[in-house]
Amino acid sequence: MGVEIKVEKINAWYGKTQALFDIDLDVLANHATALIGPSGCGKSTFIRCLNRMHETLPGARVTGRVQIGDLDIYKGTSATQLRRRVGMVFQKPNPFPSMSIYDNVAAGLKLNGFSNRKQTDEIVETALKSSALWDEVKDSLHKQSGASLSGGQQQRLCIARALAVQPEVLLMDEPCSALDPISTGKVEELIFQLKSKYTIVIVTHNMQQAGRVAEFTGFFLLGRMIEFDKTERIFTNPSDKRTEDYVTGRFG
Amino acid sequence: MRTPLNLGMDELRQRLLHMGGLAEQAVDRACQAYRERDLARCQMVLENEGLINAAERDIDELAFDILARQQPLAGDLRFILAVTKINSDLERVGDQSVNIAERVMDMVELPAVQLPVDIPRMAAAVSAMVRRALESFVEGRAELAQAVLEMDNVVDRMRDEAFILLVKTMNDRPEVTRQALDALLVARNLERVADHATNIAEDVIFWVRGADVRHNVGQDTDANAGEAVKE
Numbered sequence: 001m002g003v004e005i006k007v008e009k010i011n012a013w014y015g016k017t018q019a020l021f022d023i024d025l026d027v028l029a030n031h032a033t034a035l036i037g038p039s040g041c042g043k044s045t046f047i048r049c050l051n052r053m054h055e056t057l058p059g060a061r062v063t064g065r066v067q068i069g070d071l072d073i074y075k076g077t078s079a080t081q082l083r084r085r086v087g088m089v090f091q092k093p094n095p096f097p098s099m100s101i102y103d104n105v106a107a108g109l110k111l112n113g114f115s116n117r118k119q120t121d122e123i124v125e126t127a128l129k130s131s132a133l134w135d136e137v138k139d140s141l142h143k144q145s146g147a148s149l150s151g152g153q154q155q156r157l158c159i160a161r162a163l164a165v166q167p168e169v170l171l172m173d174e175p176c177s178a179l180d181p182i183s184t185g186k187v188e189e190l191i192f193q194l195k196s197k198y199t200i201v202i203v204t205h206n207m208q209q210a211g212r213v214a215e216f217t218g219f220f221l222l223g224r225m226i227e228f229d230k231t232e233r234i235f236t237n238p239s240d241k242r243t244e245d246y247v248t249g250r251f252g
Numbered sequence: 253m254r255t256p257l258n259l260g261m262d263e264l265r266q267r268l269l270h271m272g273g274l275a276e277q278a279v280d281r282a283c284q285a286y287r288e289r290d291l292a293r294c295q296m297v298l299e300n301e302g303l304i305n306a307a308e309r310d311i312d313e314l315a316f317d318i319l320a321r322q323q324p325l326a327g328d329l330r331f332i333l334a335v336t337k338i339n340s341d342l343e344r345v346g347d348q349s350v351n352i353a354e355r356v357m358d359m360v361e362l363p364a365v366q367l368p369v370d371i372p373r374m375a376a377a378v379s380a381m382v383r384r385a386l387e388s389f390v391e392g393r394a395e396l397a398q399a400v401l402e403m404d405n406v407v408d409r410m411r412d413e414a415f416i417l418l419v420k421t422m423n424d425r426p427e428v429t430r431q432a433l434d435a436l437l438v439a440r441n442l443e444r445v446a447d448h449a450t451n452i453a454e455d456v457i458f459w460v461r462g463a464d465v466r467h468n469v470g471q472d473t474d475a476n477a478g479e480a481v482k483e
Contacts, residue, residue, distance in 0.1 A: 208323055235325045237462030247325040249255065 002030040002199030003069030003085075003168045005050065010064035012045050012054055019045045021223045023064070027216075032191055032200040034210035034231065037220035038246065043203045046220065047171050050201065051086040052079045069168055084112060087162030087198075091174040093154030095146030095161075101128075101137050104146040104157055108165040123164050130197075131160035132190050152183020159190065163198075170194060172202040176209060188213050207247055211235050219243045257322040264314050264335050268342075271307040272386040274300060275342040278349035279382055279445055283375035285356045286438060289364065297353035304346035311339045327459070334459035338389065341448040341455075345382065348441045348448070355434045355441070365428045367435050368421060369414040371442070377407050378442045381449035388453060394460040400453035401465070404446055411443040 005027035012020040020042045027033045035043040048054040049062050052073060066073045073082050095104045105124045114120065124141070128134040133156040137144065146157050155175060162170060172191070176184040191200055191213045204210050210217050211231055218228040219238070227234065227243045238244045245251050278300050285293035315336045318324065324332055381403050388396035418436045422429045454466050 207325060211325075236329060238326055244326050248328045249257065 001168065001197065004029045005169065005199060006067040008065040010049055010062065010066065012049055012062045013060065014057065015059040019223050023225050025218060025225060025228060027199060027201060029199050030195055031216060032195050032202060032214040033216045033218065034214035035201065035203045035218050035220060036207060036210050041220040042223040043220045044173050047173055047201060047203050050171055051088055052082055084165050085167050086169040086171060087165065087167035088171045089158050089162055089175045091177050093151060093158050095154050095157050097145065097147035099146055100142050101144055101146055101157060102141040105160045105164050108161060112165065127160040127164040130163050130194065131156040132186060133157060133160055152179050152186060155179060155183065155187060156190065168199060170198045170200045172200065174203055174205060177205065207235065219246060257318065257324055257328060260314065260318040260322060261328065261331060264311065264318065267307065267311050267314065268335050268338060269390065271304060271311060271339065271342050274304050274307060275345040276382050276386065278304065278346050280379055282349040282352035283372065283379065285353055287372050289360045291357060291360055294353040294357050297349050301346050301350050304343055308339055308343040312336060330459045330462060334455040337455045338452045341451045345445050345448050348445045351441045352438050355437050359431055359434045362431050365431050367432060368417045369435055369439065371435060371438055374407065374410045374439060374442050377403065377410065378446045381407065381446050385449040385452040388456045392460055394457045397453035397456040400449055404450045407443055407446040411439050414439040
């Protein structure tokens with residue numbers, strides 16, 4: 001099951017440049033929350049703070065508190081421990097090119113020292129079914145490499161890989177920006193279904209997509225969270241004029 | 253920068269204003285026809301209806317096109333939704349004007365009689381409501397729209413009063429029953445025009461403030477009522 005995320009006063013820097021300013025956010029468990037905003041507004045930086053990827057960049061640092069379920073992720077939690085519970089899907093599908101479909105999905109399990117073959121088979125099948133890819137690849141799991149799949153299939157493979165370690169939270173950084181409308185539709189349908197089991201945070205430039213998949217939406221601008229509300233409210237009657245200007249295409 | 257969405261919304265606004273002008277003219281002509289027992293004006297109202305119906309279709313088509321291709325959000329989305337609803341109300345105003353003109357055509361065939369009801373006063377109030385509702389749309393001002401909502405009660409009272417007096421007239425003077433019935437139907441149609449003006453005002457408030465004040469739900473008179481549309 002998904003867990004709640006509580007973010008308090010997150011600030012983030014790239015060297016001396018501050019990218020995030022005092023972000024507070026409560027993400028409800030088993031819901032999809034979208035983060036929108038113009039390029040460079042900090043939404044991707046923010047999502048990378050939720051699985052401690054931001055701090056891996058040279059000179060980057062983060063302050064503040066992020067509670068994911070029972071984990072205080074910046075206090076007494078290792079990055080490995082965290083990433084078992086928080087999966088991430090990136091903008092560009094990034095399957096391991098030399099690995100088979102099966103090995104791609106099982107990669108996270110192996111990294112975590114999981115070696116039971118029968119159970120791995122079951123988990124791979126479940127993850128591929130959850131990512132709506134099973135029917136398309138079940139006959140070529142070991143024969144076909146991940147890189148040989150179409151872009152949309154590769155992205156669903158990456159989602160399966162993230163799901164295989166049975167996380168509680170799924171972070172998605174513009175997961176459909178490189179996909180055609182059909183593949184985008186499949187991934188969106190998937191997000192809709194996955195909400196029942198996972199807490200989903202999705203960064204997107206596509207406001208219609210945020211409207212379709214997310215119950216809540218946060219608008220970022222210049223490293224600050226300007227407005228956070230029910231998606232319906234953000235797209236029909238936002239409180240802040242800057243949000244209104246952005247969603248109506250008057251800037252950004 | 254003029255985007256296709258901005259251009260489409262400007263065009264929609266112009267078309268709705270044109271239609272509003274036609275609907276307003278239809279009510280005024282029908283009321284003038286009543287006052288002057290003028291068959292020629294009745295005929296003009298009937299002919300005008302085709303133009304209003306065509307305008308309604310044009311506006312709906314453009315609104316659908318904008319929704320499908322531009323996918324407006326927030327204030328823009330509320331504007332398009334408000335326009336489509338105002339469009340329907342204006343078309344109905346045209347229909348009510350035709351109903352009034354038809355009653356006048358019936359009355360003109362009968363002897364003129366004095367009736368204890370001031371239809372011209374009611375017509376003036378209703379015309380003012382339609383005009384102000386359209387002004388509130390043109391200027392994007394919720395406060396003007398709010399004033400229209402308050403006028404509706406006045407027209408309702410006029411209709412109730414006319415009903416009581418005209419029914420009494422029918423009882424007391426059966427020989428003028430048909431004229432009294434025509435006047436009663438005119439009053440009823442005018443009251444419906446006022447209801448459409450009220451709907452238009454509610455749609456303007458929805459567009460400008462994002463508040464649904466229909467059926468007295470969510471209605472308030474706070475400072476927001478005067479807020480102009482976000483520019």
